[in-house]
Amino acid sequence: MKVIVESPVAKEGVELLKDEGYEVVEIYEDDPEVLLEEIGSVDAILARPTGARVTAEVLREGDRLQVVSIHGVGCENVDIDMATEEGIYVLNTPNANTEAVVEHTFGLMSNLSKRILEADRATRNGDYETRDQYIGVEMKGKTLGVIGLGRIGLEVGRRLGRACGMEVVGCDPYLGASEFPDEIEYAEDLEKIFEVSDFITVHCPLTEGTEGLIGQEELHKMKESAFLINVARGGIVDEDALVDALKEGEIRGAAIDVFKEEPPADDHPLFDLNNVIVTPHTAWLTEEARRRMSTGAAEGIITVLRGDIPEHTVNQAVCEE
Amino acid sequence: MIPSYIVEEGVNxxxxxGLEVVTLFDEPKEKVLEQLSDYDAILTRLTKITLYxxxxxGKTDGLKVVGVHGAGVDNIDVDKATELGIAVISTPEANAEAVAEHTIGLIIALTKHIVKTDKVTRAGGYEDRxxxxxxxxxxxxxxxxxxxGIGSRVGTKMAKAFDMEVLTYHPGEPSHTVPSEMTLTNNWEGFIKECDVISLHCPLIPQTEGMVGKEEFRMMKDDAYLINxxxxPIIDEKALIEALDQGELxxxxxxxxxxxxPADDNPLFEMDNVVVTPHTAWxxxxxxxxxxxxxxQGIIDVLNGDQPEYIVNPEVFEG
Structure with a gap:
């Protein structure tokens, strides 16, 4: 059996594949053409969502290909429909990064509300004496609005409510009021979230329905004192509208880990704003998450190649055939 | 007398x-001190004056109460104030929530490299992620x-949020009840060696000055983070700078x-495994x-002859 590891991953997963006796080819090129050259002789691909695109052509040409295992959650780099048509499993590791993203979200919120990055820049610049300007606000007693209550959104809502004494209100089109946990108040629609929240955090996937979900109008509905956090996907928040809203004081601040285009342009207008925190799509990136993703993705490949049913299948239709 | 700015809620x-309030925000320290005898009470911030x-x-004949706008009273000689019958009150609980939340922000800023990656991203270094x-x-x-109050808040929040195991060091019997989420220890060496994140929430007293120094940095885990x-002065700053340079934490x-x-050229400000804020946790x-x-409120209570809630030297009310 031969497996392509398409991007650098933690060594633990690669070792699992080798221990199984597979030939492992590590090609770190973001180029479908490179994948195409090898694909004829390959049984599985371990890929990162930000790596090379696993195109329809790659999937069609992969005569022996049984499984594409994603090191991460998002599968937008894989042509899922074609994979299903070809009977190829697409797997992901949905739980591996949950903890890291929850912690990052918590960090972004507390760094925004206490203006830690602005204060750090001022202190290093020798502006210690300007410190009276950096008046923060407390999270305790404030309202947190969570958009999208999947694994991450649920954890963020539950844990921040409990740990920081926040009121939490959530909205998710796939979760009815009766399915909400006790700690999170049910909001029927986003209007309610925009109206009551002091902090709004986005944890839904990027789909046709969520693209541009937060635009000019939505930002306008938020409190002027509100903070917006996006660690989900860049396209969900309209960046031009966000920049305008931040400049005009329609909201107080934002923390952004994901961008519409990645990598973002060097002169992205968000980078000039003081009331913003930007991190380079690293919310998920911890030693533990890398290890769990790498071993999780490898275990999925091993399960499929052994002829068993894998745990986290994105294209369930394949299992049903 | 109010020598440095406070929000109007307090002044009002x-x-x-019914008190006459005189604000002296622009007066230099010496001028303020010269006038102390003329006042019944002073409401002061730590950064403006010291009352040693x-x-x-002999310079505070009329003074009955010093109200400290903050938790720490290390700018005041409390024993001398007690001797002179001057009540000292502080606001130990007022900043607890803010400082606890700041501490959490700093911890995650370090463990998730938030300050560093923000700088790198703004400089066009996304690809180095x-x-x-x-x-x-x-x-x-x-x-x-x-x-x-602050240490316990940080400990319980981090236990609840991230299921962290929380140890707390105190040399003797703590005056506060230790929350169930935290395990009390008086073994300093074991504490320093074991913890992944160490956060300081003790007052500055002779026993805590330089408490975290060379020895401690040698004992700490190489991947430990320290928050102050x-x-x-609880940390030996020179030793910290050396330890950071040499990867001892x-x-x-x-x-x-x-x-x-701090001096503008403090070497800490050049380090990228450091987060610095300008005494704004509160x-x-x-x-x-x-x-x-x-x-x-504390000042009003003292001047009315009542014992205030947050009195530093309750002895002045005895006898």
Whole structure:
């Protein structure tokens, strides 16, 4: 059996594949053409969502290909429909990064509300004496609005409510009021979230329905004192509208880990704003998450190649055939 | 007398109680001290003046109460004040929530490289992101030095949020009840060696000055993080800088410095495994109101002959 590891991953997963006796080819090129050259002789691909695109052509040409295992959650780099048509499993590791993203979200919120990055820049610049300007606000007693209550959104809502004494209100089109946990108040629609929240955090996937979900109008509905956090996907928040809203004081601040285009342009207008925190799509990136993703993705490949049913299948239709 | 700015909620409370309020925001320190005898009460911030024995002795005839707008009273010779029958009140609870939340922000800023990656991203370095591998807090050991109001808040929040194991160091019997989420220890060496994140929440007293120095940095885990939002001199700053340089710990976040304001060329400001804030952990809209109101109320209580809630030297009310 031969497996392509398409991007650098933690060594633990690669070792699992080798221990199984597979030939492992590590090609770190973001180029479908490179994948195409090898694909004829390959049984599985371990890929990162930000790596090379696993195109329809790659999937069609992969005569022996049984499984594409994603090191991460998002599968937008894989042509899922074609994979299903070809009977190829697409797997992901949905739980591996949950903890890291929850912690990052918590960090972004507390760094925004206490203006830690602005204060750090001022202190290093020798502006210690300007410190009276950096008046923060407390999270305790404030309202947190969570958009999208999947694994991450649920954890963020539950844990921040409990740990920081926040009121939490959530909205998710796939979760009815009766399915909400006790700690999170049910909001029927986003209007309610925009109206009551002091902090709004986005944890839904990027789909046709969520693209541009937060635009000019939505930002306008938020409190002027509100903070917006996006660690989900860049396209969900309209960046031009966000920049305008931040400049005009329609909201107080934002923390952004994901961008519409990645990598973002060097002169992205968000980078000039003081009331913003930007991190380079690293919310998920911890030693533990890398290890769990790498071993999780490898275990999925091993399960499929052994002829068993894998745990986290994105294209369930394949299992049903 | 109010020598440095406080929010109007506190000033109004004093005025409503029928007190004459004089603000001296622009007066230099010496001028303020010269006039002390003319006042019944002074409501002061730590950064403006110090009231050591040379200031208090023989120069404070009319003074009945010093209200400190803050938690720490290390700018006041409390023993001398007690001897002179001057009540000292502070606002120990007012800033607790803000400081606890700041501490959490600093911890995650370090473990998730938030300050560093923000700088790199703004400079067009998005593609370097794979270098900034963080660590999860889940299941790690958090060490709280000083299980007081702030330390206990940080400990319980981190236990509830991330299931951290929380140890707390106190040399003797703590005056506060230690919350069930925290395990008390008086074994300093074991504490320093074991913890993944160490956060200081003790007052500055002779026993805590330089408490974290060369020895401690040698004993710490190489991947440990240190946070100081308490008082600068609790850490030997020179030893910290050396330890950071030599990788004896992974990083540090500081809100307080040996000298304040710190020198512009403090070597800490050049380090990228460091987060620095300008003694603003306490500074929130909510804290400013609580501090002004609590310290004003304390002054009113003393001048009315009542024992205030947050008295530092209750002895002045005995006998």
């Amino acid at each position: 409370l004093l005025k409503d109680a 024995s040379d200031t208090l002795e 794979d270098q900034f591998v963080g660590v999860n807090l889940e299941g790690k050991k958090l060490g709280i030095v000083g299980p007081g 939002v308490a008082r600068g 992974a990083g540090a976040a500081l809100d307080v410095y040996e000298e304040e304001p 500074l929130t809209k909510e804290t400013r109101i609580k501090m002004a109101v609590d310290s004003a």
